Amino acid sequence: MASVFTYDPDPPRVSSPWIQADDADSSPGSGAAVTQTGLLSEYGVTRLEPEPQTGPIEYKLHLLLRSRRSYVYMSTVRQKRDKLHAQLGDIAALYSASPTPSSSSQPRQERLQRLTTQLLWRLQQSSPYHASSSREVRIPKLSDGKGDAGSPDAHGRQMPGLEESQGALYEIGVADDGTLVGLSRDELEESIATLKNMAASLGCGVTVLRMVIVGDCEWIEIAEPDGNAARKPVQVTKQDKLWVAEALITPNTEVQRSKSLQDVKSHDGSNGATPLQSSTSTTAPPGHAKSTTPQLRVTLTGPIASGKSSLLGTLSTGTLDNGRGKSRLSLLKHRHEMASGMTSSIAQELIGYKERLIFNFSHRNIESWLDIHDYANNGRLVFMSDSGGHPRYRHTVFRGLMNWAPHWMVLCIAADDAEVTHDMASMVMDSADTDLVKAHMDLSLKLDVPLAIVITKLDLASKASLQKTMTKILAAIRDAKRVPKLLQPDQQPQEQLAEIPQADWDKVQNWVGMIGEQGGPLKHVPIVFTSVLKGVGVGLVHALLASLPLPGAPTTTPQAGSTEVKAQPEHPEDLFYIDDTFSLPRSFDDSPSSADGVIVSGHVRFGSFSVGQTIVVGPFSTGHGRVSASEDQSSPDERGSPMLNAVAAEHASISRSYDTPPVIAADEWPRGRIVSIRNLRLPVGTLEAGQVGSIGIVFEHVQTELMPLNSETPQIRRGMVMATPPVDALGSEVTLQAARGFTAEFDEDAAQFPPLGSTVNVLFGCVRTAARIVDVSTQRRETAATSDVDEAAVAAEHRSEERVTKVTVELVHSRKWAELGTSVIIMGNGSQDGSGLQGFVGKITHVVS
Template identity: 45%
Template sequence: MASTSIFTYDPEPPRVSSPWLASEDAEKKQGADRSASASNDGDSDPGQESNVERLDAEPQDGPIEYKLHLLLRPRRNYDMMSTTSRIAGSQQSKPRPSFSTKSGNSTLISSSQTRHNRLAHLTTQLLWRLQQSSPYHRKAKRELVIPKLLEDGDSLHLLEKPRELLPGLEESNGALYEIGVSDDGTFVGLTKDEMDESMTTLKIMAASLGCRVEVQRMKMVGKCEWTEGTRQKADLWVAEALIMPILEPQKDPNGDSEGPAQADSSAPVSASQTEQLRVSLTGPTTSGKTTLLGVLANGTLDNGRGSSRINLLRHRHEVVSGQTSSVAQELIGYKDNKIFNYAGVYIKSWTDIHDHAEDGRLAFFSDSAGHLRFRRTILRGLVGWAPHWTFLCIAANGGDVSGRGHHSLTGATDDLGDLTGGLDLAVAHLDLCLRLEIPLVILITKYDLATKDRLKSTLNMILSKIKAKGRIPKLVAPMQPEDPSLSEVPLASQQKVNQDILQNMEGSDMSSIIPVVLTSAVTGLGIGVVHALLNSLPIPPPPTARDFAPQVLNPEQPSTLFHIDDKYELANHASDKSAIVVAGYLRFGSLSIGDRVVLGPFPADDEEARRLVPRDHPSPGDGLSISHPSFAELARFASRNAVSASTVKGEWRNASVVNIRNLRLPVRTMEAGQAGTVQIVFEDPVEELSDTDSIFETTKPTGITIRKGQVLAIPSQHMLDTGLSLQAASGFKAVFSDIGVTSLSVGTLVNVYVATIRAAARILKVIRHLPGSDLRNAVSEGHDDVFGMADSIELERSRSEADFDAAKNEYAVSLELLTNREWIELGSRVVLMEGGKQGSSGLEGYVGSVIEIAE
């Protein structure tokens, strides 16, 4: 099943469209000839009610429901109803009240159906209609909350107060109820008291699901008479009501924000408790990453021509060229050694995988591009999503693509693997992964295509690189699965992983041992071992706000931090409005529906300034011809014209969280370390600013543009008590152990990657740094001028450093961000990438950590 993003929706869910609109169009067409010959005596009033006399028949599916009434009592006996002669009978199989045209008698509830049973039936029916307009919905595991029956003395205010929104209805576009209308669209009508009772019942039903009712229209359609002591007359009415989920925080009479009322205030907040393993799949192009992921996710082996990968590709050009250019995600579940993927009979979506793997484990894969033209997506997968483990794919045949028919859109070969050698690209990816020091697994793919000599050469290269970095490679012998469908983790594979990998990791750093697995997506060799690794690899403890730096060094740390990696516009068919949804991962803290957050920092409003941001051109590599100017000329031009972020004020906007999905699973709370999506609404602006310095001070937003690299944050209590607010950095200082960083000259433009941030920056200074010294006091006497321009690199050396081993030297690099301020966490990892050099792979970079922030 195709799955391209953690926030993918069906592009065409059933629309919530009023049947009155279609009927009005039909009336206009039928009356076109009559109006052409009619006299001017019958000119209609533009403000009068619609002339629609009936609706189209009720659709079998969709979010529209026709109800003659929603009464919980038998309807009175009418002596005359002017509309009953139009009843043509029910067109649907579900039971409807029957009317006699002679006496007007009706039977609402059979003798076996109690008021409670009818209310339960009506509420379940409403839930089904609401789910029809939801792009993805899941079956609620908890029991449906049936509202209390209306009894004498009951407070309607309490019964109509919304409860907690039922999971799965967060993205519903609502449901339309046509009350007083029969199945075939005939207007039957209700008296005013019956309509009021029906509306009250509908509101109580909606409130039990966490929804509200909005009356869209009311129309009088006839007359009726009945006898209750004396002769009674009344008008008959039909109504249209829209039921919508309540997402925004509610206001109580005192003006304080509160979430929807819960059935049990002491009940715990709903959050996913299933263990989650985040894996980034990387490697050079033609290494078989996407094909391998397709086999893992779909449970079917490849045919040797990429059949398993076709559902994972997002764009047509990826299918044509065979090269992945975007970041795609997949989810695989594990529980009791069973594998839950799209091979399962009852698994159609990620929510089904969540349900089956509950209390087990979820493996979330992020598959990025391998071609160096898409270097930013490679870094996004390795850095942006903060993976727990990286799976590096290296082809056993050395990346040889001859005879594969590999081609680009133009029909010409355009593969850097053909130009520089697949093994060289594999070395570049391996070097980058080792520098990042993320726990690593190496998958040797295409084992079925490798010759003995080529495989030996590839393994020698890998093992030598790993040992040179002081890490221990563990080669797992290849194993052929007994069951090609792989519905369960093979017992032999799990035992081998436990014995060879997990036991050796006990009591040591997760990144110290690197498993090396031989695999084939065609024969299934090693696939069981990969599943065994995913089922049992250790996961780091949940992150906290003090993982990188203590509070003494970083007092401005918020209590919750969510890194934004993408943004989506979710159309609401009922209101014709777009909801803002951001995707990313929760660095630390917790985020719940109803929380007030700040979002930012926002970029400069100056379009000219944004235009001058240097672009991240692809690395030319050896022999690659590109059309843009040389990187040296580009750097000189950008250095003269780039705008410093220090001239731009970092702005923050106040918002509220109205919806959360954890890997597409609707939840009320997201925990630290989890990935997913958050829907927000910005608070209404006010004309004047408050006199206080509160972090929730409301400003008037102008031109809000959400972008990758921004954050959602909840200020800490310490920040609220002291009046501290979140600060956006205009630059920072980072420390690196690679002596090669000294080759960066002052004024050089680089791309920096910090969390989900990818930004252009300018080198201001490079100085030697004492290892182990205080983060804020590790600079020399030129501290005050650390962000000043200099004519050359400064390598200041104190007497105490003279005896240090050169291999232990560290170098502090001061950088100035260009155009936009960013939120950068003190102590976080940073990657510096140059624009590209002839003779380089384009993945050479410097990995360090942030030791100082410039505001």
């Protein structure tokens, strides 16, 4: 539960047992355009290897849902000579000696459900993503007649995780030990029809790869006499070939937007198919087109020992703490976190709400995030990120506040902070002057993000300590010109909450209604008092998360201060900020022009992304496989090394080429194709603006006269973006221009900034990198001031002058994508208070490409 994305980068391969050892690397689906038919002698085998217990291969004697006919003779089954010449009345006894059963003792619907569940398990064996859900498999309802394959209720919703499966192979007519028993043609076609039903109920399709004749068979049918009722029925001997079939079951994909239709690889094999193949392949709609449930992103921040992880553990699991960290055990990823009690990594959890109902892991029917999606449908999903509090792990604080672009920040402060601050500061920084609470509050109040404060450990604080803590908090809020609101909880313990108490719900609803009329969420700061040991205030926090106002839809028109910023002319249509990467097995595209894929996680800034869509990723500085090792690294104070110590000496050469356009690499923005999408672990076809998710990409190899074919997978780094390039008036694609520097506006005085030529850390979007300060200047910004009291004064607006500081920086290591209006933090080489959180917060107003 402590990680958003979990993948197995090397799942079992789908390898046909019919393929010889020298062809083992061939994909079973690569030559499936036409079904292969022939004799067993053409393959040079007499039997297959025994069925593997695990993996994506399944042997089935048949998939009939009715009783199988009795055969008099089967060349593939060894029988005694005398039994083959027995009387016709002994046919049933003869067939019972065969290794294949004549009928199934299970009802048809029950057998179909068991077979479908088995198919789901085989498909999951080749999936790099192993999803668990309490959702039951939707089995098609069979009719009372023989039209099982044509059931109108055949298609179901694709099960989570299957869209990344490499598929499963079914060997029909084969015993578990690999014996090629075979089926008559009509029974084989009926078995394939059943397999189509099974696959369709899981959102998959079926393609028959090969049909092989393995022997002969003979059986007797009873024929009614024609036109003479007095005549007795006669026995007719019939003969046929015994067939074995190999079928590939793969998940179906569907493009959600017409502009990416030409980039989608067909999975039904209909192009160039024979009539037989057309009858043995099917398509089904994908599991989810998109998630329509509103989503709120919240980042928890606060100093060490402020109870962030314990609070998140209680909210997500319903487990109260025991005073020794019991509630946060599910969030910890590393052994040293358990030993020291200090969180060093980012943990994420998902909580669902529907009116007053709470859906977390305390719910008996919830086993994964997929179940939370189902229960909270059309309600609200709250995606919460934890972060470290120790100054040593301050990078997790900035990553949670910047990379994930939270809609709200929740600052956790211990109620007994006034009693333990001195000892805690001495322990973490060897200095009693470090006030981590003040450092976190100052940073949170500077950012242009709504803030809520949770006072934790209410059971440990005395009245005097709580009063001192609250005095410091309220003073900081008022200095930032915000309005605090105390939300007092009931003192009754609350454990294993299934729904939000009515009293807590009413308190929060009244406050939410008030802020909408008085300045909006950014101006107001709710304060909640909690104790995860006793359960006090937990219901109030749930009520707050379920009711916090959601921001408007992201737009491409940025804002900087009070002045609207003109968007870049080459602004992309869709933009996705990359925060992390994972490996993606080469299972989606067998084309030689495609490289191995990669999975990127992050959030959609604006626009939308769909499966099959063509995109670009970057910017890359020197080529796909030769990205600088220093890219996206911090400055010397973060790494503890003397890197770039001579930067000040280079100040004389800073202006040498800053106004000269750089040479842009030909492969700065490599092209790829989206093959899979997940929105908070939910498989979807489209990820929309403001949503968090992971996207699987397969890159294209480009070969030109000047550049040979490059088979290396681009090394995507945190801080890059994925985008859809814009199109000019003539319909030509416009190349995106990455930034080698930018100018930002700040409210701080210019004298507070480091001197020119200094190396600083800059944080914007998902980027954290080193930069040089090129210029610092003070300018005047005019803002309109109006009076809310005197209407005459409103009509006669007067203008006041406000000074702002403009800082221009040059990126040291590589070019980055910088968006106008984006919040930026500039941090010098060191922190006066020892917290590492001191910085200048502003907005980007100009980008130098």
